[in-house]
Amino acid sequence: MKTTKYLRIAALCTLLLALARPGQAQIFPKSYINIDWQVNVPLGKSFADKASGWGMNFEGGYRITPAVAVGPFISFHTNLQNIDRRTLYLNDGSALTTNQKHAVFQLPFGATGRYSWLNNSIFQPYVGMKLGACYSQFSSYYYVIKQYENTWGFYLSPEVGVSIFPNPNYRFGLHLALYYSYATNSTNMLTYKVDNLSNFGLRVGISF
Template sequence: MKTAKYLKTLACCVVLLAVALPGKAQLIPNTYINVDWQMGVPLDNGLADKTSGWGMNFEGGYFVTPAITVGPFLSYQTNLESIDRQTLDLGDGAALTTNQKHALFQLPFGVASRYNWLTDSIFQPYVGMKLGASYAELSSYYYVVRQYTETWGFYLSPEVGVSIFPRPDYRMGIHVALYYSYATNEGDVLVYRVNNLNNFGLRVGISF
């Protein structure tokens, strides 16, 4: 998808910029930036329920207090699933016999907040919450045809993680997090119905 390609290009640019930064430098004082690879596990979403590593997460935050950060986030996740050949009853006497490939593309964005501990140590754990909007694209591919639905919803995602800085005086480290997400997106594709989107997963990336 074009959106995913653009986000991957952005991720490469951010990583190159991070590598080029001096040891103690930050783009803006009292901030953090994370760029993560993301693995998503759908929870009975009704479409494309296979675990996928086709995702990324971008976020940043400002330390409004020594422990609390607030800032923007944007992430994306694509899940795919192959459906064996079957006959679908489309109603009004219409039917379709075909195999399919289902795709679920999610693009949430909004505000991320965190409560951080041990901000001067090598291991800096936190708990966080993301709130915002969620764009989702529900697709079914069969033969040379693609049928899809676009939908919007409200997004909520609690998260627990840790940033690891091997050298505390060098603001470049590793970020690891576990998350759960819930979005109110609803939509139909062929005979398939999506009623809310639930996922959990893993994020691993860089923090600076």
């Protein structure tokens, strides 16, 4: 599965960043970088409705003031759903009886902004917003066949989180965040219709 490949690449990049990190307070002054593993829970009517941990988030920002930072982000996630054997009556008048596995792969990217407090303390909370585009692939696997549709949409994701630095003078610590995301991607594949993608999730990772 493509998500497994992405997870391996992301883990390797994280390890290389940690090994290459110089012994100083911060890699880039007036900036932050987060690398997160994430759990994603689909909300509402969804093509694949099972929560999963098959995803990661990467973002960075430059502090234009001590409290405000802006920068780019990219993340990816896959959610799955097993569907029991059933008969689908298709638009062309034919019928298909099969079990299925649905998958939704999401790849949002764009700009992120955040406002943070207590920037010289161990616990540094913030609120943030991500805006951008979202590529998604809706897939249905049945028998030895994969039917899929690629779509693009607008992406919006508010979040609240905290960065935890055991030594505030040395910016390397833990990152925790809760997020909601909404994307305008839609599909009308087989007998399934989805008008948008809404998700709730948790991110856990490192911050520096």
